[in-house]
Amino acid sequence: MAKVPSAAISRLVTYLRILEDLEARGVNRTSSEQLSEEAQVTAFQVRKDLSYFGSYGTRGVGYTVPVLRRELQQILGLNRRWGLCIVGMGRLGQALADYPGFDEHFDLRGFFDIDPAKHGLSFRGVAVEALEHLPRAVAERRIEVGLIAVPADSAQSVADRMIDSGLRGILNFAPVVLEVPKEVAVENVDFLAGLSRLSFFILNPRLREEMIG
Amino acid sequence: MAKVPSAAISRLVTYLRILEDLEARGVNRTSSEQLSEEAQVTAFQVRKDLSYFGSYGTRGVGYTVPVLRRELQQILGLNRRWGLCIVGMGRLGQALADYPGFDEHFDLRGFFDIDPAKHGLSFRGVAVEALEHLPRAVAERRIEVGLIAVPADSAQSVADRMIDSGLRGILNFAPVVLEVPKEVAVENVDFLAGLSRLSFFILNPRLREEMIG
DNA sequence: AGCTGTGAATCCGTTCACAGCA
DNA sequence: TGCTGTGAACGGATTCACAGCT
Numbered sequence: 001m002a003k004v005p006s007a008a009i010s011r012l013v014t015y016l017r018i019l020e021d022l023e024a025r026g027v028n029r030t031s032s033e034q035l036s037e038e039a040q041v042t043a044f045q046v047r048k049d050l051s052y053f054g055s056y057g058t059r060g061v062g063y064t065v066p067v068l069r070r071e072l073q074q075i076l077g078l079n080r081r082w083g084l085c086i087v088g089m090g091r092l093g094q095a096l097a098d099y100p101g102f103d104e105h106f107d108l109r110g111f112f113d114i115d116p117a118k119h120g121l122s123f124r125g126v127a128v129e130a131l132e133h134l135p136r137a138v139a140e141r142r143i144e145v146g147l148i149a150v151p152a153d154s155a156q157s158v159a160d161r162m163i164d165s166g167l168r169g170i171l172n173f174a175p176v177v178l179e180v181p182k183e184v185a186v187e188n189v190d191f192l193a194g195l196s197r198l199s200f201f202i203l204n205p206r207l208r209e210e211m212i213g
Numbered sequence: 214m215a216k217v218p219s220a221a222i223s224r225l226v227t228y229l230r231i232l233e234d235l236e237a238r239g240v241n242r243t244s245s246e247q248l249s250e251e252a253q254v255t256a257f258q259v260r261k262d263l264s265y266f267g268s269y270g271t272r273g274v275g276y277t278v279p280v281l282r283r284e285l286q287q288i289l290g291l292n293r294r295w296g297l298c299i300v301g302m303g304r305l306g307q308a309l310a311d312y313p314g315f316d317e318h319f320d321l322r323g324f325f326d327i328d329p330a331k332h333g334l335s336f337r338g339v340a341v342e343a344l345e346h347l348p349r350a351v352a353e354r355r356i357e358v359g360l361i362a363v364p365a366d367s368a369q370s371v372a373d374r375m376i377d378s379g380l381r382g383i384l385n386f387a388p389v390v391l392e393v394p395k396e397v398a399v400e401n402v403d404f405l406a407g408l409s410r411l412s413f414f415i416l417n418p419r420l421r422e423e424m425i426g
Numbered sequence: 427a428g429c430t431g432t433g434a435a436t437c438c439g440t441t442c443a444c445a446g447c448a
Numbered sequence: 449t450g451c452t453g454t455g456a457a458c459g460g461a462t463t464c465a466c467a468g469c470t
Contacts, residue, residue, distance in 0.1 A: 095308035185414035201398035
């Protein structure tokens with residue numbers, strides 16, 4: 001299964017979300033056409049994206065919602081729950097700690113902060129700890145993914161400690177380009193970058209149209 | 214200036230951030246080489262990205278930090294502040310309301326929520342209002358960009374009201390694909406999608422390497 | 427000599443047309 | 449017949465080599 005465009009992975013996440021929604025609404029059968037409308041891509045795109053990983057539909061018929069949902073979960077690794085920790089329990093970290101959306105596929109197993117004033121605060125029944133506890137927590141609680149919610153100037157050092165502790169994936173909310181070894185996966189979720197892009201697109205509606213997006 | 218890859222815009226945002234940082238540290242001169250290291254792209258990429266918009270450096274010498282910073286601000290529309298409002302003052306909306314990073318280029322001019330219990334709460338000296346006030350606020354306070362921090366199932370209806378109110382740009386934190394007319398710019402900042410991708414990349418380090426990212 | 431700026435070449439992702447199967 | 453699955457064509461983005469200034 002080599003040669004998958006990385007943008008395809010993002011679209012798989014979207015398809016999965018749509019399928020989970022369809023399934024919750026009791027829909028049993030769908031098609032590349034329907035998925036493409038919901039995801040706002042072409043039906044070609046949907047079929048091609050799926051074909052990188054296998055054949056999950058029935059020709060002449062379509063896809064069975066629970067079947068395709070399960071396959072996509074499997075592909076994305078969302079057929080199991082991942083252990084997650086948050087470093088940086090400022091307002092953003094706290095808001096994320098209480099965000100209900102994690103529950104489906106992720107389990108919050110640790111909160112860390114350098115500020116002693118935060119230690120002992122509790123979210124979802126889990127206490128905030130000193131950052132020094134990170135390595136042990138990662139090992140003992142099977143934490144695989146770390147979420148960085150600290151200011152930009154300490155994000156790199158937090159990332160370093162996460163990697164030293166054995167985390168293999170980092171979700172980075174700080175507006176910096178992290179340097180990490182290639183075996184560590186990083187996703188940047190920098191909403192300030194999104195805002196900055198918005199201003200450009202508002203100024204250049206014509207150009208944005210040409211870019212399709 | 215037609216034919217700009219849309220990914221180039223994201224990189225310009227990164228370059229700008231690096232330049233602001235260099236300038237704050239008193240650095241006056243830089244090069245495509247230095248910028249490329251910080252942004253983790255190639256120097257070719259940096260020069261090409263800039264060349265879509267003009268020639269801002271000096272051959273044989275490099276770039277003058279404040280000059281290039283100003284040019285990028287101009288291109289991205291960040292040489293002025295944008296009026297911003299947040300709809301959905303749950304924990305995420307509240308955390309964002311207090312996030313200091315906005316200040317440089319954005320000005321929070323309104324908070325809205327459907328829940329009357331939230332009305333009157335105040336952040337940064339601005340009170341939370343009923344969603345019904347949105348159209349008037351947009352017109353009277355020059356609000357250009359709206360940030361959606363509501364649950365997925367009400368995100369589309371909030372987007373509709375934002376567009377009716379005259380907002381031209383939407384930063385969407387809800388995990389849904391919004392339907393908007395093409396003259397409205399949307400950025401999705403869905404961190405759950407980022408997490409879901411992470412799980413895939415952790416499972417497939419080999420494949421991720423092939424994808425470069 | 428040195429670093430930027432850019433047309434041309436290459437690479438990669440998306441689109442397409444249609445083959446394959448129910 | 450109908451919708452999926454996919455090799456081939458296309459187009460857009462990145463890489464490159466070098467021309468252009470200072």
